[in-house]
Amino acid sequence: MVWILSAITLLLASVVSADSSSISIPAKSSPPASASTVLARNFLSFSVEFAFWADFAGNKSHPNEFSNNLFANLRAESGGEPIIRIGGNTQDHVTYVADQEQGIINIFNYAYNLDQPQNSSIGPKFWESFNTLDGLQYIFGLNFYKNDSTYAENLRNEVSQSIKQIPADKLHLFEIGNENDYGALSGFRPPDWTQYDYVSEWHNRSRLLEMVNEKRLRFFAPSFCCFNISTNYSFFSPRTVWNSSFGYDRDRWINEVSQHGYISSTSLPNTLQGTLMNHTGVEVGIANFISLNDFHRANGRTFTIGETNSISGQGAFNVSDVFGAALWEIDYSLLIAANNISRIHLHQGTSYRYGSWQPIEVNGTGPLTKPAYYGNVFVARFLGNSGDTQIANFPLEGEHNVAYAAYDGGKLARLAFLNMLEYNGTSQGTRPTTCFSFEAPKGCGSAKLTRLTAPMATSNDTITFGGYAYDYKYAKGKPVKLFEANERISPQKGAFNVEVGASEAVIISLD
Ligand SMILES: *[C@@H]1O[C@H](CO)[C@@H](O)[C@H](O)[C@H]1NC(C)=O
Ligand SMILES: *[C@@H]1O[C@H](CO)[C@@H](O)[C@H](O)[C@H]1NC(C)=O
Ligand SMILES: *[C@@H]1O[C@H](CO)[C@@H](O)[C@H](O)[C@H]1NC(C)=O
Ligand SMILES: *[C@@H]1O[C@H](CO)[C@@H](O)[C@H](O)[C@H]1NC(C)=O
Ligand SMILES: *[C@@H]1O[C@H](CO)[C@@H](O)[C@H](O)[C@H]1NC(C)=O
Ligand SMILES: *[C@@H]1O[C@H](CO)[C@@H](O)[C@H](O)[C@H]1NC(C)=O
Ligand SMILES: *[C@@H]1O[C@H](CO)[C@@H](O)[C@H](O)[C@H]1NC(C)=O
Ligand SMILES: *[C@@H]1O[C@H](CO)[C@@H](O)[C@H](O)[C@H]1NC(C)=O
Ligand SMILES: *[C@@H]1O[C@H](CO)[C@@H](O)[C@H](O)[C@H]1NC(C)=O
Ligand SMILES: *[C@@H]1O[C@H](CO)[C@@H](O)[C@H](O)[C@H]1NC(C)=O
Ligand SMILES: *[C@@H]1O[C@H](CO)[C@@H](O)[C@H](O)[C@H]1NC(C)=O
Ligand SMILES: *[C@@H]1O[C@H](CO)[C@@H](O)[C@H](O)[C@H]1NC(C)=O
Numbered sequence: 001m002v003w004i005l006s007a008i009t010l011l012l013a014s015v016v017s018a019d020s021s022s023i024s025i026p027a028k029s030s031p032p033a034s035a036s037t038v039l040a041r042n043f044l045s046f047s048v049e050f051a052f053w054a055d056f057a058g059n060k061s062h063p064n065e066f067s068n069n070l071f072a073n074l075r076a077e078s079g080g081e082p083i084i085r086i087g088g089n090t091q092d093h094v095t096y097v098a099d100q101e102q103g104i105i106n107i108f109n110y111a112y113n114l115d116q117p118q119n120s121s122i123g124p125k126f127w128e129s130f131n132t133l134d135g136l137q138y139i140f141g142l143n144f145y146k147n148d149s150t151y152a153e154n155l156r157n158e159v160s161q162s163i164k165q166i167p168a169d170k171l172h173l174f175e176i177g178n179e180n181d182y183g184a185l186s187g188f189r190p191p192d193w194t195q196y197d198y199v200s201e202w203h204n205r206s207r208l209l210e211m212v213n214e215k216r217l218r219f220f221a222p223s224f225c226c227f228n229i230s231t232n233y234s235f236f237s238p239r240t241v242w243n244s245s246f247g248y249d250r251d252r253w254i255n256e257v258s259q260h261g262y263i264s265s266t267s268l269p270n271t272l273q274g275t276l277m278n279h280t281g282v283e284v285g286i287a288n289f290i291s292l293n294d295f296h297r298a299n300g301r302t303f304t305i306g307e308t309n310s311i312s313g314q315g316a317f318n319v320s321d322v323f324g325a326a327l328w329e330i331d332y333s334l335l336i337a338a339n340n341i342s343r344i345h346l347h348q349g350t351s352y353r354y355g356s357w358q359p360i361e362v363n364g365t366g367p368l369t370k371p372a373y374y375g376n377v378f379v380a381r382f383l384g385n386s387g388d389t390q391i392a393n394f395p396l397e398g399e400h401n402v403a404y405a406a407y408d409g410g411k412l413a414r415l416a417f418l419n420m421l422e423y424n425g426t427s428q429g430t431r432p433t434t435c436f437s438f439e440a441p442k443g444c445g446s447a448k449l450t451r452l453t454a455p456m457a458t459s460n461d462t463i464t465f466g467g468y469a470y471d472y473k474y475a476k477g478k479p480v481k482l483f484e485a486n487e488r489i490s491p492q493k494g495a496f497n498v499e500v501g502a503s504e505a506v507i508i509s510l511d
Contacts, residue, residue: 022435023401025394027415029441031407035392036338041080042137043337044379046356047307047345050141051090051106051120055350056359057129059103066367067359068133069477073377073470075135079385083172085220085258085306085345087141090116091178092188094143096157097121103128115314115349122158127165137172139220139306144177144205145188152208159212173255174217175306176205179225181236194234199246206253218255222248223306225260227288238292242299256342257296258306261289263332266313272457276310276319276328277420277503280399282335290339297340305336305344310372315353322371324457325354327420327505329375330382334404334416337383338393346376357477367472371454374463377470378452382406382416382507389413401434412441415508423502425456431501440491441510447496448509449487457503 026032048056058064074082090106100123109118130138140162146154155176162171180198183189189197202221209217222241229236238259241248248254263285264275275281289305296303310320310328319325329346336344348355351362356373358366383389386408394403402418417436450466461471467485474480489496489508500506 020433020435021401022437023396023403025403025405025415025417025436025438027394027403027405027412027438029412030410031390031405032392034338035390035407036340037390038387039337039383039389039391040342041078041385041387042083043343043383044074044078044333044376045083045085045343045345047085047087047347049088049090049116049347049349049352050086050094051104051117052348052350053086054104054126054129056348057132059125059128059132063132064359066357066472066476069475070357070369070373070470071133071136073477073479074380077377077380077385078383079387081135081137083137083139083343083345085139085141085175087139087175087178087223088307088347088349089178090120091141091175092143092145092180093117093119094158095119095121095146096154096161097123098157099123101125115351124161124165127161130166130170137170138166139173139175140166140171141175141178142205142209144180144202145183155205155209156212159209159217163212163215173220174209175220175223175258176202176209178223178307179260181222181224181226181229181238184231184234185229191231192233195236195241196234196246198236199241199248203248203250206251210251210253217253219253220256220258220304220306221254223258223260239295255302257301257303259289259292259303260307261285261305262309262312263328264311264316266311266316270311270316270319272319272322272324273422275316277324277422277457278399279331279396279402279420282328282331286332286336286339289336289341293339293341302342304342307345307347309347309352309354311354314349314351315355317353318458320354320372321460322457323374323454323459323463324420324422324503326371326373326375326378326452326463327418327457327503329372330378330416330452330505331402331418331420333375333379334382334391335393338391338404346372357472369471369477371460371463373470374452374465377465378416378505378507381450381465382414384408384414386413401436403436413510416505417498417500417508418505419500419502421502422457424458433499433501436498436500437495440494440496444491444510446488446490446511448511449489449498450507450509451485451487452505453501454503
């Protein structure tokens with residue numbers, strides 16, 4: 001149903017009918033005071049579980065063309081090289097074996113974990129995977145937990161192979177350990193292990209590595225999982241570790257701060273509408289990141305979200321792996337960007353539910369472009385490639401309707417509207433819509449509308465963005481036009497009115 005109403009009526013009428021509501025967005029032609037600072041082109045970056053990096057990148061004899069295409073699509077939108085952090089739980093269970101022929105051997109123990117190997121061994125050919133994909137930079141995740149007599153040799157080998165085999169301009173930083181604030185609780189350190197012990201160990205390892213092959217190393221740290229972990233003996237917090245009493249960065253080798261976090265966990269009950277398609281949930285979920293970012297900025301440090309995604313534990317079935325999760329990913333990424341956080345790394349693993357793609361065949365399924373990838377493309381398109389983009393969020397009532405504006409060079413260039421009401425398909429009747437309305441900037445005669453849609457919130461395929469699909473089955477992830485969308489809109493009485501169906505998102509690009 002298309003409602004053509006004047007801007008004045010829209011301001012007065014908040015609900016037009018049972019299944020169609022209207023919202024006026026106060027977007028002006030220049031950025032509001034709440035707008036972000038200028039965003040980096042690599043804001044949208046990724047993290048790949050260490051043990052699965054070879055699945056994503058392939059190797060010299062079998063480069064992964066699909067991953068290369070998907071990254072190329074994002075680069076074409078953003079004009080920047082994403083930074084890929086190779087790490088996660090499995091990085092702390094890696095042993096370097098100099099004479100191993102295979103790049104990586106993963107040893108699974110399903111009693112330990114269904115989704116990740118318990119241990120991995122890597123040989124020199126592991127690093128072939130850093131030379132198979134175009135236009136990426138890397139953060140290499142080193143093993144912190146190994147504490148037997150060969151731990152130092154293991155670290156030095158990981159570093160020297162990285163320096164030898166990853167081109168210098170692609171090697172962004174090293175990370176020593178993943179979520180080690182959980183070390184005592186997970187049993188990889190004794191129960192009486194304290195934050196002082198952690199700092200001492202981290203510091204000793206960084207000194208061991210600071211100069212390898214005459215290359216100075218710089219680090220990404222502390223990559224903690226949590227906010228305040230209390231044990232009987234210690235308190236771990238991503239804030240207190242910076243207290244001068246710890247001397248954590250006494251050598252000034254930590255170039256970027258990394259904190260992990262997820263919106264929920266598979267140990268909790270999750271629903272698509274309540275957990276993901278919920279703007280209030282996104283606001284609550286990122287509040288800790290915002291306060292930590294403020295804390296680090298005030299102390300002159302660059303803060304990043306070094307590993308994140310929807311639901312920890314590799315994502316929830318039928319929640320993290322369906323179209324509604326793509327809408328969540330858009331809202332989550334954009335709200336983080338609007339709050340001046342420098343970069344996010346969306347975590348990936350071969351068969352992870354929340355993954356943006358499954359890079360190889362597993363048990364007869366895949367490779368697959370997954371719904372979350374459509375969220376990534378939408379975000380990259382919205383942030384654009386001007387290199388001078390600021391974004392702003394407009395707080396709206398309720399949990400479903402969401403609006404952002406992007407300004408290039410201080411001028412309104414794009415708007416993004418999301419309708420996160422869960423739509424389950426035609427059995428639910430006509431798709432409800434929200435009409436978003438905003439004042440047309442002076443001299444703006446028309447705009448292009450690019451719609452991200454799918455038959456329903458739980459769809460896991462048949463997703464299109466402006467008529468294009470990125471599925472593996474069409475062209476191994478290259479964009480393929482499925483229908484001519486080319487939607488254009490013109491202002492009515494000075495305002496643009498845009499209908500967004502339940503479980504849809506749109507970008508409006510002003511001419
Ligand atoms: C390269 O990848 C292919 C396909 O996964 C694999 O069969 C082969 O063993 C890998 N080569 C090395 C040296 O690991
Ligand atoms: C992984 O390594 C640990 C420590 O060396 C060992 O106890 C465990 O048996 C190994 N697991 C597998 C599946 O190889
Ligand atoms: C290594 O850590 C394990 C797990 O906490 C602990 O039992 C062991 O004593 C440690 N070994 C050394 C050499 O520190
Ligand atoms: C770190 O090195 C110092 C100096 O060698 C040593 O006193 C300290 O015990 C080490 N810390 C750990 C946790 O091994
Ligand atoms: C625990 O974390 C919160 C942020 O989630 C912070 O505001 C609070 O001060 C922390 N508590 C302590 C004791 O550090
Ligand atoms: C803390 O102490 C209590 C009682 O002494 C014990 O039951 C519990 O396991 C301890 N917790 C940890 C994390 O060590
Ligand atoms: C922070 O450092 C100060 C002194 O430098 C000390 O008094 C305080 O206890 C420290 N706080 C924490 C949480 O370690
Ligand atoms: C949306 O998230 C908020 C904050 O976490 C929560 O209070 C609310 O119940 C959620 N909505 C639904 C429908 O579950
Ligand atoms: C996910 O949804 C599909 C189709 O609706 C259903 O067959 C499957 O059992 C669900 N899986 C889980 C783990 O809930
Ligand atoms: C693949 O199949 C095996 C055997 O049925 C099963 O144990 C494993 O969990 C499956 N892996 C994935 C990622 O589905
Ligand atoms: C859509 O389906 C979910 C369960 O999958 C249900 O909780 C929700 O109420 C349905 N929404 C509508 C509008 O029918
Ligand atoms: C979509 O979900 C269905 C039901 O869970 C499953 O059978 C199918 O393989 C999935 N398709 C894709 C492309 O993920």
